[in-house]
Amino acid sequence: MKLNLKIWRQKGPNDSGKLVDYPVDDVSPDMSFLEMLDILNLKLVHDGVEAIEFDHDCREGICGSCSLNINGNPHGPDTGTATCQLHMRRFKDGDTIVVEPWRAKAFPIIKDLTTDRKAFDRIIAAGGFVSVNTGNAVEANAILIPKHNSEKAMDAAACIGCGACVASCKNSSAMLFVSAKVAHLAYLPQGNPERKMRVRNMVAQMDEEGFGSCSNTGACEAACPKEIKLENIAMLNREMLKALCD
Amino acid sequence: MLDSKIPSGSIESKWDNRKFENKLVNPANRRKHSVIVVGTGLAGGAAAASLAEMGYNVKVFTYHESPRRAHSIAAQGGINAAKSYQNDGDSVKRLFYDTIKGGDFRAREANVYRLAQVSLNIIDQCVAQGVPFAREYGGTLSNRSFGGAQVSRTFYARGQTGQQLLLGAYSALMRQVGEKAIELFPRHEMLDLVVVDGKARGIITRDLVSGEISSYSADAVILATGGYGNVFYLSTNAKASNCTAAWRAYKRGAYMANPCYTQIHPTCIPVSGEHQSKLTLMSESLRNDGRVWVPKKQGDTRRPNEIPEDERDYFLERIYPAFGNLVPRDVASRAAKRMCDEGKGVGESKLAVYLDFKTAIERLGEKEVSEKYGNLFQMYDKITDENPYKIPMRIYPAVHYVMGGLWVDYNLMSNIPGLFVLGEANFSDHGANRLGASALMQGLADGYFIAPYSIGNYIGGEKLPKLDTSHDVFKATRNDVDLRIQKMMSNKGNQSADALHRKLGKIMWDKCGMSRDEAGLKQGISDIKNTREEFWNVLKVPGNSKDLNSELEKAGRVADFMELAELMCVDALERKESCGGHFREEMQTPEGETLRDDKNFSHVAAWEFTGGNPKLHKEPLQFDVVHQAQRNYK
Numbered sequence: 001m002k003l004n005l006k007i008w009r010q011k012g013p014n015d016s017g018k019l020v021d022y023p024v025d026d027v028s029p030d031m032s033f034l035e036m037l038d039i040l041n042l043k044l045v046h047d048g049v050e051a052i053e054f055d056h057d058c059r060e061g062i063c064g065s066c067s068l069n070i071n072g073n074p075h076g077p078d079t080g081t082a083t084c085q086l087h088m089r090r091f092k093d094g095d096t097i098v099v100e101p102w103r104a105k106a107f108p109i110i111k112d113l114t115t116d117r118k119a120f121d122r123i124i125a126a127g128g129f130v131s132v133n134t135g136n137a138v139e140a141n142a143i144l145i146p147k148h149n150s151e152k153a154m155d156a157a158a159c160i161g162c163g164a165c166v167a168s169c170k171n172s173s174a175m176l177f178v179s180a181k182v183a184h185l186a187y188l189p190q191g192n193p194e195r196k197m198r199v200r201n202m203v204a205q206m207d208e209e210g211f212g213s214c215s216n217t218g219a220c221e222a223a224c225p226k227e228i229k230l231e232n233i234a235m236l237n238r239e240m241l242k243a244l245c246d
Numbered sequence: 247m248l249d250s251k252i253p254s255g256s257i258e259s260k261w262d263n264r265k266f267e268n269k270l271v272n273p274a275n276r277r278k279h280s281v282i283v284v285g286t287g288l289a290g291g292a293a294a295a296s297l298a299e300m301g302y303n304v305k306v307f308t309y310h311e312s313p314r315r316a317h318s319i320a321a322q323g324g325i326n327a328a329k330s331y332q333n334d335g336d337s338v339k340r341l342f343y344d345t346i347k348g349g350d351f352r353a354r355e356a357n358v359y360r361l362a363q364v365s366l367n368i369i370d371q372c373v374a375q376g377v378p379f380a381r382e383y384g385g386t387l388s389n390r391s392f393g394g395a396q397v398s399r400t401f402y403a404r405g406q407t408g409q410q411l412l413l414g415a416y417s418a419l420m421r422q423v424g425e426k427a428i429e430l431f432p433r434h435e436m437l438d439l440v441v442v443d444g445k446a447r448g449i450i451t452r453d454l455v456s457g458e459i460s461s462y463s464a465d466a467v468i469l470a471t472g473g474y475g476n477v478f479y480l481s482t483n484a485k486a487s488n489c490t491a492a493w494r495a496y497k498r499g500a501y502m503a504n505p506c507y508t509q510i511h512p513t514c515i516p517v518s519g520e521h522q523s524k525l526t527l528m529s530e531s532l533r534n535d536g537r538v539w540v541p542k543k544q545g546d547t548r549r550p551n552e553i554p555e556d557e558r559d560y561f562l563e564r565i566y567p568a569f570g571n572l573v574p575r576d577v578a579s580r581a582a583k584r585m586c587d588e589g590k591g592v593g594e595s596k597l598a599v600y601l602d603f604k605t606a607i608e609r610l611g612e613k614e615v616s617e618k619y620g621n622l623f624q625m626y627d628k629i630t631d632e633n634p635y636k637i638p639m640r641i642y643p644a645v646h647y648v649m650g651g652l653w654v655d656y657n658l659m660s661n662i663p664g665l666f667v668l669g670e671a672n673f674s675d676h677g678a679n680r681l682g683a684s685a686l687m688q689g690l691a692d693g694y695f696i697a698p699y700s701i702g703n704y705i706g707g708e709k710l711p712k713l714d715t716s717h718d719v720f721k722a723t724r725n726d727v728d729l730r731i732q733k734m735m736s737n738k739g740n741q742s743a744d745a746l747h748r749k750l751g752k753i754m755w756d757k758c759g760m761s762r763d764e765a766g767l768k769q770g771i772s773d774i775k776n777t778r779e780e781f782w783n784v785l786k787v788p789g790n791s792k793d794l795n796s797e798l799e800k801a802g803r804v805a806d807f808m809e810l811a812e813l814m815c816v817d818a819l820e821r822k823e824s825c826g827g828h829f830r831e832e833m834q835t836p837e838g839e840t841l842r843d844d845k846n847f848s849h850v851a852a853w854e855f856t857g858g859n860p861k862l863h864k865e866p867l868q869f870d871v872v873h874q875a876q877r878n879y880k
């Protein structure tokens with residue numbers, strides 16, 4: 001296939017950046033989207049041009065490194081798919097594809113398609129944990145957890161921290177990400193003792209980082225590669241209410 | 247000369263004895279002692295969190311953007327522990343025995359016994375953190391089976407066990423970051439180790455965003471930097487996984503042990519084309535319910551569903567009736583290769599065998615199969631565009647894990663005092679072949695339960711004068727780093743490091759892969775030397791070094807792979823026996839299984855960097871508890 005790529009190039013946080021045209025041919029439908037960028041980079045380096053920077057690592061949809069707005073869609077056109085799992089068979093010969101970084105105030109651009117998502121780490125540091133030191137644990141089967149709750153917790157815990165929810169939201173809200181962690185721990189008895197403190201501290205940190213508020217549009221759920229559900233946001237709101245009524 | 251520092255006493259009491267002998271550091275004094283942890287995978291994340299909880303002053307470095315992105319996140323199938331919840335005859339001793347046997351009698355008994363002992367604590371700790379392991383309706387924990395065992399002792403969280411365990415360790419780590427007990431340096435790559443007066447006292451790093459080179463000093467340095475499987479270019483490892491931290495330590499005097507022991511995993515999605523950037527694992531847990539087969543006829547071009555039952559060869563079940571599809575990885579991989587070598591391979595490349603779920607779907611129904619393996623099936627479908635509920639998966643062996651790594655003693659300290667090595671980066675517990683679901687166990691054992699004790703003992707027992715980074719050795723080491731970067735930036739070629747890395751990988755796969763022989767290894771060494779020379783002729787790193795520059799990062803890592811590859815071949819050549827994942831064509835049983843030579847090779851091969859030919863040190867392995875026998879899975 002032949003494709004016309006338009007890729008965001010930005011030298012650094014203070015550069016204004018622009019879309020640059022890169023026509024590519026010989027794209028095989030079996031290539032992944034990132035493999036196509038690899039091949040383009042090989043060629044750029046060969047021509048002495050700086051390679052296009054983008055985040056990636058596992059290339060199997062689990063580490064949360066990859067990002068990219070592809071034709072305006074975070075992680076591209078497929079549902080439940082991270083950019084690294086997107087294959088070129090999804091596109092047609094002659095297509096124009098616009099590739100841009102996540103756009104959100106709380107995720108400043110580092111270079112080209114790479115952004116700084118440390119805000120998510122700081123939100124977890126504010127309360128996304130159970131305070132149990134190494135060695136303090138009780139025997140594992142002493143904590144019985146109904147299968148249903150543990151499955152629900154696992155559904156929420158599947159979040160990979162990629163930030164597509166933020167990138168897809170017109171308010172750049174991080175509610176889906178935060179709710180996934182709050183819900184994961186709220187479904188489990190281990191999360192109980194710190195439940196109220198957790199939600200208060202995580203939400204306070206989220207606000208401090210400059211993420212916007214949630215207006216229930218649901219774009220986040222549609223963009224999420226792990227199909228984290230909006231019901232987690234409802235749970236987060238309930239948890240917050242309970243914490244505030246304390 | 248190489249002292250493994252194994253404690254005295256019976257195998258059951260060794261670890262207790264060691265903990266009792268260990269020197270302690272008074273809680274009030276711990277704050278005054280600093281520890282550098284490089285790596286935030288299971289091993290590094292767990293160690294950093296635990297040490298900070300104990301009160302040490304901890305600095306943590308990772309080249310990842312966030313600690314949560316470490317390669318451990320990708321582990322799928324599960325983690326072993328001798329909880330014996332299934333009442334099927336498991337025990338600490340049986341997990342120990344299975345691991346020693348699985349490793350083809352090339353691991354240290356004392357280490358492996360301790361691993362089996364602390365496996366119990368790991369599950370408790372992870373559950374307490376909120377890791378959502380799979381459960382039964384009664385609310386208790388579930389288990390599945392993994393290769394090399396006849397009991398069910400693997401704990402799992404769908405096909406995302408590594409993710410959930412790492413998020414547990416990450417949350418513990420971030421809690422300490424929040425409490426300012428840990429200083430975190432993401433997007434920082436360690437580029438050298440600083441050794442002062444024979445002791446590891448610090449590291450040199452590059453800030454990957456600003457390009458700034460910095461020096462950090464500490465009382466002890468922990469490397470938990472993962473494995474080097476990417477020396478083969480194509481592997482199941484994450485793209486950035488590399489050997490640089492370990493290789494820098496090697497060049498500063500740390501011994502590299504058994505570098506040739508590589509695990510080739512039997513069930514990976516086959517290579518599809520030249521563009522391929524990595525290989526994807528299909529978890530071993532699939533072999534619980536999937537059946538491996540090839541057509542009985544050579545060159546059969548019918549589609550799998552058109553081949554009737556009696557024309558299929560379920561070769562693992564046929565050759566190994568006792569373990570069937572659940573034989574250890576090295577055994578399964580070689581059997582698959584033999585089938586393909588005999589012309590029975592399937593798919594376009596003929597380098598694949600089928601992994602079929604038809605029987606399981608008939609028995610359990612599609613829903614239950616999807617509950618167990620849904621995400622793996624989906625992953626397969628996305629990559630191959632084929633639906634494994636309908637058509638059998640095509641799989642082929644791929645490089646997955648390295649048992650080799652930096653040499654460590656029982657306390658996980660290398661031969662350089664103050665340098666501790668944890669997780670996949672060390673060589674310790676898996677001998678010549680790792681059993682499935684044992685790497686997560688080892689990483690967490692090292693990080694949560696072993697290193698914290700060893701570090702206390704080291705700091706409590708050594709005189710460690712205050713040192714700051716203006717010391718001459720820091721300056722000299724930093725200077726070496728600067729020179730290496732300059733060399734890469736000013737190289738006058740026109741090719742990305744990736745292109746040469748691919749070439750190196752091909753040499754390694756052909757000459758030092760699933761089977762090895764003397765002529766091939768010698769050829770490999772000469773090809774590697776040529777490729778290394780070519781690398782320095784054609785390498786081009788565009789841009790500059792004071793900026794985010796992934797081409798520069800790759801060039802540094804590939805340069806190190808180019809050197810490590812040679813040592814792997816040298817080690818493989820030296821070990822004139824077959825054991826576990828190391829298969830020397832010259833040494834096999836009439837059935838084509840590994841043939842060990844216990845008389846001459848029952849040792850750990852630890853290599854010392856000399857500048858010229860590496861020097862071999864042997865640590866003899868002694869088997870007091872398990873009898874060294876020919877492995878039998880039939």
Ligand SMILES: Cc1cc2nc3c(=O)[nH]c(=O)nc-3n(C[C@H](O)[C@H](O)[C@H](O)COP(=O)(O)OP(=O)(O)OC[C@H]3O[C@@H](n4cnc5c(N)ncnc54)[C@H](O)[C@@H]3O)c2cc1C
Nearest residue numbers: 285286287288289318321323324436472669670683685686
């Ligand atoms: C696809 C896949 C599936 C697997 N499934 C299983 C399974 O089901 N069960 C099982 O037991 N095992 C499994 N394994 C093996 C297991 O995941 C790994 O062996 C284990 O996670 C390694 O953990 P680690 O902590 O040693 O290193 P890693 O998780 O690799 O972490 C390495 C860390 O070191 C950092 N680092 C490395 N070098 C530097 C440097 N120079 N400077 C700064 N930072 C550095 C990295 O940033 C990272 O944080 C699997 C492996 C793969 C590839």
Ligand code: SF4
Nearest residue numbers: 159160162163165224
């Ligand atoms: S909720 Fe979904 S989109 Fe948001 S960070 Fe988690 S995985 Fe990514």
Ligand code: FES
Nearest residue numbers: 059062064066084
């Ligand atoms: S590269 Fe890991 S999720 Fe895409």
